[in-house]
Amino acid sequence: MMKIRKKIVAYAMVAVLSLQSASISKAAVYIDYGLQSKNATVSEVSGFSDKWATIIKNAIKSWNNSGAGVKVAQSANPVSTLEVNSYADSWYGLTQILQLDNGYISKAGIKINHRTISGDASNFNRFAQSTVAHEIGHLYWLADNPVESPAGYDMSLMNHGRNRNKIYEPQVFDVSNVKRKYSSKAAYDISDSMTDDTVNYISVDEPEYNKASKFVKAADILVSGTVAAQETKMLETGTDKEKMPYTIYKIEVKDKYKGDCSSTIYAKRLGGKIDGRDNILSGAADINVGESYVFALKDYGNGDYGFVNTTQSAMALKKSSIYEYGGINRKDVLALADTASVRRMAADEKIYGTEKELKKASDVVVIGEVIDYSYEVIEDNLYTIWKVKADRVEKGKEKSEIIYIKTLGGRKDTLISLVENMTKIECGNSYKFYLKDYGTDYYGLTNYSESIIKLRVVTIID
CATH class of the missing domain: 3.40.390.10 (Collagenase (Catalytic Domain))
Incomplete structure (x- = not known):
C-alpha cells in the first residue's frame, strides 16, 4: 500500500492523441599578476x-x-x-x-x-x-x-x-x-x-567550442531562463572533501531545449564573494539577477548542475540577434535547439479499441505524475526514460512510488525522433499509463496509440 497523502487528488480523463514531440576570449597576452622572479x-x-x-x-x-x-x-x-x-x-x-x-x-x-x-x-x-x-x-x-x-x-x-x-x-x-x-x-x-589582499584570482583551463553543434552536444541541459537569485557558498569539489567558493544561480526556466524538465534549476559556477573575500573567475561571462540567458549546463548527478564552461555557457538574451562567445554565437546555438530535425516513426501494433481490452492486455496500470526524463540508447534504438511518481496502481503489484517507463524516440543532439499517434508526455503533468512488464528496470507501453491518457488534476487541500 502506498502512503496516503494529506490531500485529495481528483483526476478527470482527457482524451488526447497528439504527437510527442561578454565576449569571452580576451586577446590580452598577460594577466595582471605573476611571479616577480623567474x-x-x-x-x-x-x-x-x-x-x-x-x-x-x-x-x-x-x-x-x-x-x-x-x-x-x-x-x-x-x-x-x-x-x-x-x-x-x-x-x-x-x-x-x-x-x-x-x-x-x-x-x-x-x-x-x-x-x-x-x-x-x-x-x-x-x-x-x-x-x-x-x-x-x-x-x-x-x-x-x-x-x-x-x-x-x-x-x-x-x-x-x-x-x-x-x-x-x-x-x-x-x-x-x-x-x-x-x-x-x-x-x-x-x-x-x-595589491588588494581581499581578492583571490582563479583561472581555469577548460573545454572551449568553435562550433555551435559541438557546444550543444557537450551540454547535458540547455535552457533559457531568468536568474531569480544568487548565493555564494563553499562547496566540496573533490574526493578529498576540499571546499571552494561557488556562486549558485537560481534559474527560472522559460524554454527547455535539452535535458532537465524542472521549472527551476540551480547551477553553480566557481567564484563569488564570501567571508569578505572576492574570488574572481578570469574570463567569466557576466550573470546578473533579473536578466535572462541561454544556459548550457553539465549534470553531475543528484541535482548538482555546473556550467559547460566559464565563458560560453551563459549567453545573454538581449535585443541584438547575434552575441559572440568565442567561436560560436547565441543565434546559432538557438537555431540548433529550435530547428532540430524530426524523424517520425509509425508503430506497427495491436489496437484494442476499448479500455477493458487494453487493461486486460496490460500487466500494470498506474496513475502518476511525470517528474523527470532522460534519453538512453538501448540495443541501437533511442528511448526516452520517463521518471514517474505513482499515485495509484489500478492493476499489478507495483509497490514503489517511483517507476520508470521507456518510450521509443527522444532527442539526440539536434535530432528529435518520435512515434506518431502517441500522446505527448510532459514533465509536471499526470497521466494514466497502461504498461507491459518485461522484467527489466523499465516498463514499456502496452501500445503507443492508446496507453497514455492525460489527466486533468484538481487538488483539494484538506
Missing part, C-alpha cells in the same frame, strides 16, 4: 599515481627547456601547491592565486582534474601534460586565450581551444611573451588594483 616552485604530488608524477615532471621540464629563461622546481615549501584529484566540475585544470605580496604572487594553488582529462583525452599523457604546463604558465603572467581566432588556437599553450593532444609544451608564442614580460622590471610592474 624561479617557480610547486609541490610534489604523492599518493595519486606514478604516472601523474611523471606527467608533472615532464610539464616542468618543458618549461625549463623552453628557452623562456625560467626555472620551475618541486619543493617541500612551494609557492604553489599542485594537486591531482577528481573534481565535480567541467575544467581540466585550475590556478587559484591565494596571496599577493606587494602585488606579486606569493601563494597559489594548482588543481588538476583527473576525471575530465580521463574522459576527454585521446592521448592521456600529452593531454594531461598540456593541462599542467598551461597552469604553470599562469604563474608567469600568461593570460588565457591570447589568440582569439580558432585558426590560431594551436599557436599557444594558453588557448582553451588548442588541441591538447598535440599542444602540450610552451609554444614559440608563449616563450616570446614570457621573455618579453621579464625583459625589464617596468614590463611587469603591477597595478594598484593587484
Whole structure:
C-alpha cells in the first residue's frame, strides 16, 4: 500500500492523441599578476599515481627547456601547491592565486582534474601534460586565450581551444611573451588594483567550442531562463572533501531545449564573494539577477548542475540577434535547439479499441505524475526514460512510488525522433499509463496509440 497523502487528488480523463514531440576570449597576452622572479616552485604530488608524477615532471621540464629563461622546481615549501584529484566540475585544470605580496604572487594553488582529462583525452599523457604546463604558465603572467581566432588556437599553450593532444609544451608564442614580460622590471610592474589582499584570482583551463553543434552536444541541459537569485557558498569539489567558493544561480526556466524538465534549476559556477573575500573567475561571462540567458549546463548527478564552461555557457538574451562567445554565437546555438530535425516513426501494433481490452492486455496500470526524463540508447534504438511518481496502481503489484517507463524516440543532439499517434508526455503533468512488464528496470507501453491518457488534476487541500 502506498502512503496516503494529506490531500485529495481528483483526476478527470482527457482524451488526447497528439504527437510527442561578454565576449569571452580576451586577446590580452598577460594577466595582471605573476611571479616577480623567474624561479617557480610547486609541490610534489604523492599518493595519486606514478604516472601523474611523471606527467608533472615532464610539464616542468618543458618549461625549463623552453628557452623562456625560467626555472620551475618541486619543493617541500612551494609557492604553489599542485594537486591531482577528481573534481565535480567541467575544467581540466585550475590556478587559484591565494596571496599577493606587494602585488606579486606569493601563494597559489594548482588543481588538476583527473576525471575530465580521463574522459576527454585521446592521448592521456600529452593531454594531461598540456593541462599542467598551461597552469604553470599562469604563474608567469600568461593570460588565457591570447589568440582569439580558432585558426590560431594551436599557436599557444594558453588557448582553451588548442588541441591538447598535440599542444602540450610552451609554444614559440608563449616563450616570446614570457621573455618579453621579464625583459625589464617596468614590463611587469603591477597595478594598484593587484595589491588588494581581499581578492583571490582563479583561472581555469577548460573545454572551449568553435562550433555551435559541438557546444550543444557537450551540454547535458540547455535552457533559457531568468536568474531569480544568487548565493555564494563553499562547496566540496573533490574526493578529498576540499571546499571552494561557488556562486549558485537560481534559474527560472522559460524554454527547455535539452535535458532537465524542472521549472527551476540551480547551477553553480566557481567564484563569488564570501567571508569578505572576492574570488574572481578570469574570463567569466557576466550573470546578473533579473536578466535572462541561454544556459548550457553539465549534470553531475543528484541535482548538482555546473556550467559547460566559464565563458560560453551563459549567453545573454538581449535585443541584438547575434552575441559572440568565442567561436560560436547565441543565434546559432538557438537555431540548433529550435530547428532540430524530426524523424517520425509509425508503430506497427495491436489496437484494442476499448479500455477493458487494453487493461486486460496490460500487466500494470498506474496513475502518476511525470517528474523527470532522460534519453538512453538501448540495443541501437533511442528511448526516452520517463521518471514517474505513482499515485495509484489500478492493476499489478507495483509497490514503489517511483517507476520508470521507456518510450521509443527522444532527442539526440539536434535530432528529435518520435512515434506518431502517441500522446505527448510532459514533465509536471499526470497521466494514466497502461504498461507491459518485461522484467527489466523499465516498463514499456502496452501500445503507443492508446496507453497514455492525460489527466486533468484538481487538488483539494484538506
